[in-house]
Amino acid sequence: MAKKVKQQAVSLKVPQSHDETVEYIAEVGRLQRERERIQAAMNDEIAAIKQRYEEQAQPIGQDIKQLSEGVQIWCEANRAQLTNNGKVKFAQLASGKINWRMRPPKVSLRGKEAIIDACKQLGLTQFIRTVDDINKEAMLADQDKATKIQGVSITQVEDFVITPYETELEEVA
Known part of the structure; x- marks a missing residue:
């Protein structure tokens, strides 16, 4: 018995003439430019979103920096106690x-x-x-x-x- 071979139908637009080929190429160019416009719009939105969140996070980053510096000052002043007189490098x-x-x-x-x-x-x-x-x-x-x-x-x-x-x-x- 012969094996049945199933193939998926191909649904490609194939130009049928020289003029149609020229039109298809022009359409590819138009679609590429449209895609580039969409990508540019996306990047503009991403940039605005990124800036908005960076502005929100900036004061929090300053708070973290100040708290961290304060913790470091206290830890340096109490380093001997925290590190068991330098036997360890952590607490x-x-x-x-x-x-x-x-x-x-x-x-x-x-x-x-x-x-x-x-x-x-x-x-x-x-x-x-x-x-x-x-x-x-x-x-x-x-x-x-x-x-x-x-x-x-x-x-x-x-x-x-x-x-x-x-x-x-x-x-x-």
């Missing part, structure tokens, strides 16, 4: 967790050519890449020597983070 409070994080150290350079010359004169070629560029990774690995070079400073910044506890409402059936 669990009733409403959330605070912690201090050290960012990785970073090398800052002023006067790159002078630093390269200084490294060569001091015999610290491990701080120079073969393309005559400063090897910041090597400076981070040997910070004591690197900071003796004029123009080199190594800084590290500590971030203060507040993580409020959050819960979700339970759905009751």
Whole structure:
């Protein structure tokens, strides 16, 4: 028995002449421009909505910033108590967790050519890449020597983070 093959009917508009093809192409162009107008109108509305909500959120963001700065000041003043004399870098409070994080150290350079010359004169070629560029990774690995070079400073910044506890409402059936 032969297999039945089902095919979905194709409902395409196919031009039947040269003139009809020209008309179809013109219609495609008109439809593309119409779609672009719709997209532009959508983007205008999205921009207005975004601006409205950003304006509403701006004072709240300022309040969060002020409260966070106040919490940080209090926590810094009470850091020894909160961190068990520096044994930990966080504290669990009733409403959330605070912690201090050290960012990785970073090398800052002023006067790159002078630093390269200084490294060569001091015999610290491990701080120079073969393309005559400063090897910041090597400076981070040997910070004591690197900071003796004029123009080199190594800084590290500590971030203060507040993580409020959050819960979700339970759905009751």
